Amino acid sequence: MDYKMHSKSNDLLDFQTLDALLEKIAHYSVTVKREPSEECNGISGALSGETAPGTRVRECAAMGDGLDAAQMSATTQGQPPPLQPPSAFQNPSPPEIASVVRPKRQTNQLQYLLKVVLKTLWKHQFAWPFQQPVDAVKLNLPDYYKIIKCPMDMGTIKRRLENSYYWNAQECIHDFNTMFTNCYIYNK
Numbered sequence: 001m002d003y004k005m006h007s008k009s010n011d012l013l014d015f016q017t018l019d020a021l022l023e024k025i026a027h028y029s030v031t032v033k034r035e036p037s038e039e040c041n042g043i044s045g046a047l048s049g050e051t052a053p054g055t056r057v058r059e060c061a062a063m064g065d066g067l068d069a070a071q072m073s074a075t076t077q078g079q080p081p082p083l084q085p086p087s088a089f090q091n092p093s094p095p096e097i098a099s100v101v102r103p104k105r106q107t108n109q110l111q112y113l114l115k116v117v118l119k120t121l122w123k124h125q126f127a128w129p130f131q132q133p134v135d136a137v138k139l140n141l142p143d144y145y146k147i148i149k150c151p152m153d154m155g156t157i158k159r160r161l162e163n164s165y166y167w168n169a170q171e172c173i174h175d176f177n178t179m180f181t182n183c184y185i186y187n188k
Contacts, residue, residue, distance in 0.1 A: 089142045094133045095152060097159040102167070109169035114161040122154060130154045130179060147186055152179040 121127055132155045136144040145151070157175050159165075166172045 089136065089145075091133070091136055092145055092151075095150075095156050096165075097156060098163040098165060102165065104164035105167050106164050107169065110161060110164075110166055110172060113169055113172050114158070118154065118158055118161065122158070127154065130183070144186060148182045150178055150182070152182060154179065 122131065130153055133151060133153045134141070134144055134148075136142065152175050157172060157179070160175070161172065
């Protein structure tokens with residue numbers, strides 16, 4: 001049977017439990033409503049607030065094709081649309097995937113995490129939001145990197161495993177837990 005160690009306890013999580021967690025996360029809306037006065041630095045203030053599964057809690061800009069009525073009318077009259085001002089926020093660089101300072105090591109557990117655990121998670125129907133870093137600009141989430149101080153995604157974990165970045169399996173499992181915790185915190 002395939003197992004993964006849970007970082008907060010000595011309990012083992014099997015793929016069935018992991019599948020249930022992914023499904024639970026997928027049922028939550030991807031947006032969060034925050035008061036301007038609410039201070040969110042990491043985990044401390046981000047877990048206050050209660051929401052139910054499937055409820056929309058953030059007021060987002062319309063998610064159309066990015067064209068408003070003024071731009072569409074200008075385009076139809078043969079004029080180019082007005083230039084958009086540069087975004088007020090930018091995505092930070094992705095997490096480090098290789099380091100000349102860190103020693104490299106390949107263990108059976110790390111190979112298992114790459115070839116079995118990550119491969120299985122990657123193919124899951126609800127895994128697509130976790131396969132690349134969060135693009136806060138594209139998703140119009142200006143507060144994402146103010147709330148999430150240590151972003152992580154499966155693409156980064158995969159590249160780290162391929163580059164022998166991790167010294168042991170616990171470091172990799174910590175990154176998996178960080179990825180799911182970030183999702184829970186931001187979408188709470």
